[in-house]
Amino acid sequence: AKDLKAYVQSGRQAVAKRWGDLLSGNTEWLRRIRGDIDYNALRLIRSELYASLQSSSILSASVNPGATGWYNWIRQTTEDWNCACPGNEAGSPYTAQTVPGYAHSNCLCIIQPILRNREEFVKDLKAWSNGGSVDYIDDWYYNYYQYAA
Structure with missing residues (x-):
């Protein structure tokens, strides 16, 4: 979280300074931190991508005869971000009509159809x-x- 805050506020050089001692003399890893990517753009793209993946999972399973019509909410992390995702996972399985909506920005959870x-x-x-x-x-x-x- 500190690195993300430093990147958003001060750019990639601030992150490079925080991690400089880790790989002293090696600047190859610095190239991985792109200077032209805005965090808010990444957040928007990630959020829209996973929201569409959740929707498409429900739609594709609804026309699959091998699917039961029930869906599990699968968390992609075990960390508790103080969001609805642990409760959504605990509330599984859901029908297509009762699957909770996209929980929050940057949510990487998926909807998994239960197969016969x-x-x-x-x-x-x-x-x-x-x-x-x-x-x-x-x-x-x-x-x-x-x-x-």
């Missing part, structure tokens, strides 16, 4: 492809597949 049991799904898929009737695959076929094909 593999063996049972393969058994159902084989039965369906041989002319049998499997309700959830029939629903998928008539509501999604026919429109996409």
Whole structure:
């Protein structure tokens, strides 16, 4: 956090001074701290990227016959940032309608669909492809597949 504050307030040289003793005489690592990237721009990009990943995970699973329609909130860090994410994770699983919205800026949490049991799904898929009737695959076929094909 101190490095981020130093970078935002004073630029990459301030961060380089804080870490100068770590790699004395080696300036190669300094090139990794770009001077033309604004922290607020990175924050906005990261936030929009992960918000869209959460939404696309829900949308793609909703048309996947192998998904159950339930979703887990998965935290990407074990640190407590005093945000809603630990509670969101503890409240899993969710339906598509009840998944909490994007929690906060810089949130890297993901939404993970819960899949059907593999063996049972393969058994159902084989039965369906041989002319049998499997309700959830029939629903998928008539509501999604026919429109996409």
